Amino acid sequence: MMRRIRKAAVIGSGVMGSGIAAHLANIGIPSILLDIVPEELTPMEKKHGATLADQSVRNRYSLEAINKLQGQKPAPLVSKQRLSYIEPGNLEDDLHKLKTVDWIIEAVVENIDVKKEIMRMIEPVRKQDAIVTSNTSGISIEEIAAGCSDEFSAHFLGAHFFNPPRYLPLLELIPTSRTNDEITTFMKAFAETTLGKGVVLCKDTPNFIANRIGTFSLLSTVNEMLANGYSIGEVDSVTGPLLGRPKSATFRTLDVVGLDTFLHVAQNVTKVASGREREVMTPPAFIREMVDKGWIGAKAGQGFYKKQPDGILEINPHTLEYERRKKLQAPSVEQAKKAKNAREKIKMMAAAEDRAGRLVWAILKPLLLFSAEKVDEIANEIQSIDQAMKWGFGWELGPFEIWDALGVAETVTRMEKEGETVPDWIKEMLDKGFDRFYHEDSFYNQGQYELPAVSEKIIHLSKADKLIMKNAGASLHDIGDGVALLEFHSETNSIGLDAIQMIRKSIVEVEQNYQGLVIGNYGKNFCVGANLMLLLMEAQDDNYPEIDYVVRQFQQASAAIRYAAVPVVTAPYGMTLGGGAEICLPSASIQAALETYIGLVEVGVGLIPGGGGNKELYLRQLERLPSGVKLDLQPIANAVFETVAMAKVSTSAEEAREIGFFSERDDWIANQAFIIAEAKRQAIHLAEKGYRPPQKRPIPVVGETGYATMLLGAKALKTGGRISEHDVKIADKLAFVIAGGRVAKGAYVDEQYLLDLEREAFLSLIGEPKTQQRMQHMLLKRKPLRN
Numbered sequence: 038m039m040r041r042i043r044k045a046a047v048i049g050s051g052v053m054g055s056g057i058a059a060h061l062a063n064i065g066i067p068s069i070l071l072d073i074v075p076e077e078l079t080p081m082e083k084k085h086g087a088t089l090a091d092q093s094v095r096n097r098y099s100l101e102a103i104n105k106l107q108g109q110k111p112a113p114l115v116s117k118q119r120l121s122y123i124e125p126g127n128l129e130d131d132l133h134k135l136k137t138v139d140w141i142i143e144a145v146v147e148n149i150d151v152k153k154e155i156m157r158m159i160e161p162v163r164k165q166d167a168i169v170t171s172n173t174s175g176i177s178i179e180e181i182a183a184g185c186s187d188e189f190s191a192h193f194l195g196a197h198f199f200n201p202p203r204y205l206p207l208l209e210l211i212p213t214s215r216t217n218d219e220i221t222t223f224m225k226a227f228a229e230t231t232l233g234k235g236v237v238l239c240k241d242t243p244n245f246i247a248n249r250i251g252t253f254s255l256l257s258t259v260n261e262m263l264a265n266g267y268s269i270g271e272v273d274s275v276t277g278p279l280l281g282r283p284k285s286a287t288f289r290t291l292d293v294v295g296l297d298t299f300l301h302v303a304q305n306v307t308k309v310a311s312g313r314e315r316e317v318m319t320p321p322a323f324i325r326e327m328v329d330k331g332w333i334g335a336k337a338g339q340g341f342y343k344k345q346p347d348g349i350l351e352i353n354p355h356t357l358e359y360e361r362r363k364k365l366q367a368p369s370v371e372q373a374k375k376a377k378n379a380r381e382k383i384k385m386m387a388a389a390e391d392r393a394g395r396l397v398w399a400i401l402k403p404l405l406l407f408s409a410e411k412v413d414e415i416a417n418e419i420q421s422i423d424q425a426m427k428w429g430f431g432w433e434l435g436p437f438e439i440w441d442a443l444g445v446a447e448t449v450t451r452m453e454k455e456g457e458t459v460p461d462w463i464k465e466m467l468d469k470g471f472d473r474f475y476h477e478d479s480f481y482n483q484g485q486y487e488l489p490a491v492s493e494k495i496i497h498l499s500k501a502d503k504l505i506m507k508n509a510g511a512s513l514h515d516i517g518d519g520v521a522l523l524e525f526h527s528e529t530n531s532i533g534l535d536a537i538q539m540i541r542k543s544i545v546e547v548e549q550n551y552q553g554l555v556i557g558n559y560g561k562n563f564c565v566g567a568n569l570m571l572l573l574m575e576a577q578d579d580n581y582p583e584i585d586y587v588v589r590q591f592q593q594a595s596a597a598i599r600y601a602a603v604p605v606v607t608a609p610y611g612m613t614l615g616g617g618a619e620i621c622l623p624s625a626s627i628q629a630a631l632e633t634y635i636g637l638v639e640v641g642v643g644l645i646p647g648g649g650g651n652k653e654l655y656l657r658q659l660e661r662l663p664s665g666v667k668l669d670l671q672p673i674a675n676a677v678f679e680t681v682a683m684a685k686v687s688t689s690a691e692e693a694r695e696i697g698f699f700s701e702r703d704d705w706i707a708n709q710a711f712i713i714a715e716a717k718r719q720a721i722h723l724a725e726k727g728y729r730p731p732q733k734r735p736i737p738v739v740g741e742t743g744y745a746t747m748l749l750g751a752k753a754l755k756t757g758g759r760i761s762e763h764d765v766k767i768a769d770k771l772a773f774v775i776a777g778g779r780v781a782k783g784a785y786v787d788e789q790y791l792l793d794l795e796r797e798a799f800l801s802l803i804g805e806p807k808t809q810q811r812m813q814h815m816l817l818k819r820k821p822l823r824n
């Protein structure tokens with residue numbers, strides 16, 4: 038029988054429980070969220086005459102947790118409408134409901150006795166065959182289910198989410214010696230495909246992988262700071278992006294985690310730690326003092342940092358006084374900032390002999406040695422450690438990738454010269470002639486390079502032999518089965534003339550030799566829009582014919598996507614802004630990642646969409662309506678106007694559907710790594726169904742009266758002082774374009790006419806000094822200017 042997770046239960050409605058329930062809701066799995074029954078009334082409940090027997094009181098914890106989900110940042114839910122997927126309850130009145138679920142997730146306080154008690158409660162009511170997981174951060178999974186039956190234990194394993202569950206990709210799965218292999222295999226596939234997680238299988242050892250390595254590295258960094266007189270801010274200025282890690286670096290990460298939680302997690306290993314780990318894992322006294330004072334980080338308003346109206350202060354670990362935040366200034370820092378990727382930055386920093394370089398090496402050395410010492414104990418192979426650190430802590434390079442970046446042999450020599458003992462298996466690896474941990478797609482394991490279990494859902498783009506054509510902005514690859522992939526590859530995936538021209542050339546090629554085209558890439562963002570810098574330079578040179586040419590080319594590329602004889606499927610993820618959105622909108626189908634932030638944001642730089650985006654968004658709204666029904670076009674035009682004028686950006690693919698960027702023929706999947714394969718599958722599916730491009734048809738518009746209606750709202754905002762004169766000018770042009778210009782209400786116009794209106798409006802706005810100021814500001818400050 039096929040196993041399915043139709044419904045889940047989450048026990049414990051705290052930070053993690055509610056976040057996990059929200060993520061389940063995001064991907065469409067309903068859940069019951071259960072917590073303990075309160076023993077006392079709150080003052081507010083007393084005031085309202087409630088009693089302890091009232092349902093609203095008995096469900097207080099889960100109700101409050103569900104309520105909180107709505108205001109939390111970053112948003113745990115992909116759409117407010119998803120809230121209805123979570124049913125509140127409590128562990129007394131609703132325990133019987135566990136019978137109805139396929140997966141029970143324990144996420145109660147980190148206390149072995151409480152967790153064991155929960156298993157004791159679950160066991161008699163759970164449906165036979167239902168899976169049970171624990172979200173413990175580091176308690177032994179085997180011990181949690183120690184007293185349970187074999188049948189229960191066969192279905193029980195650790196499933197450790199990272200906070201926030203919607204956004205952090207890592208899910209550590211920890212089977213015990215009693216877990217049925219079929220359950221582990223199912224959970225891995227389910228978590229990757231349906232939950233969209235990066236799954237790492239761990240051994241059942243304290244803190245599993247990411248927290249074991251992560252807490253060690255964080256504490257060894259704290260120790261180095263104390264031993265060699267660095268400040269909190271100085272350490273953070275070097276241990277963030279310069280090492281390919283998030284901006285929150287070391288101490289801001291700890292403030293977010295909470296110092297209390299951090300100490301708790303650290304304590305999990307003190308019993309088993311020996312050698313290097315034992316020395317490092319004893320937290321310094323000043324952190325304990327901070328916890329005693331309640332200065333536990335962001336949730337308390339102060340920790341290693343404290344925000345003041347005039348800036349951010351850092352704590353002095355020796356005096357526990359807050360002082361002005363410092364940054365480490367050193368030649369190596371300036372040099373590494375200019376390096377083109379994390380590998381080079383780390384290499385430069387680790388080799389530097391100045392104060393910053395010494396700090397980096399003193400932090401990396403124990404991390405690399407500790408990871409190498411622990412592989413066998415905590416993981417199945419080295420790749421699990423690297424993936425856990427990348428997916429769980431947001432590092433660009435895991436420890437073994439860092440070894441490779443520094444050069445394994447050179448690093449071993451340096452370490453030994455400094456009196457360190459390097460694990461034998463690394464020296465044996467070098468002796469056997471393997472000089473790196475990773476070779477192409479394989480990783481080193483027990484005397485050989487081993488290929489990872491490649492999922493057929495991931496298409497690797499590294500194989501240059503499948504390149505069809507390429508220019509500076511984009512390349513076209515053959516990805517098999519008669520499908521080609523067009524990939525943008527400028528630095529931020531912004532699109533310039535090169536990429537635009539490649540779209541048109543690709544479609545010609547694909548129409549001749551392939552059955553479908555996918556437009557997609559892997560990176561941080563699908564496409565952040567048109568290359569503003571180029572457009573601004575042309576505008577400042579008054580080179581309007583060139584801008585006109587670029588816009589025409591873009592419009593033609595967009596039309597080529599829409600009317601291609603083969604299906605063009607786009608695979609957006611992350612930021613899909615301006616021109617990026619305009620490439621998706623005309624495609625035959627959009628196969629997005631759930632985390633897609635799509636918007637026509639040109640107004641922010643004083644422009645309106647110029648690549649056909651207004652018309653495409655309008656057409657998508659028209660297509661939503663049943664044919665034959667007499668349309669009131671005005672609400673449709675108004676909705677498009679509002680979306681573009683307010684530069685609305687969806688906070689997820691689900692919201693993109695609600696706003697109108699996505700339609701019925703589009704879809705999303707939770708795992709971003711799978712989108713290109715999914716888009717390819719969709720292209721094949723459409724081709725095999727006998728794909729036919731849409732027909733060119735006249736488009737009904739609201740005309741001159743509709744234009745006036747749209748503009749009314751903007752003028753009211755201007756009168757209320759909410760928008761500027763220049764905003765009104767942009768709104769005016771936009772309304773005119775969407776309305777179809779000076780025609781009668783309900784008139785039919787052709788697409789080219791609408792594109793001409795759009796291009797004229799674009800060209801007139803780009804000549805405006807205030808628009809150019811906005812563009813310049815965006816390029817320099819990365820923020821919109823309100824002028």
Ligand code: NAD
Nearest residue numbers: 049050051052053054144145146147151172173174198200
């Ligand atoms: P939390 O304190 O926010 O929530 C714990 C919940 O457990 C509360 O809702 C509480 O009412 C409930 N609870 C307390 N006693 C209970 C009992 N006897 N029976 C049933 N429920 C009870 O904690 P959290 O951060 O959500 O952590 C939950 C689990 O997830 C812990 O095991 C923790 O180690 C783990 N975890 C936490 C994080 C994180 O970053 N917060 C990350 C990964 C894993």
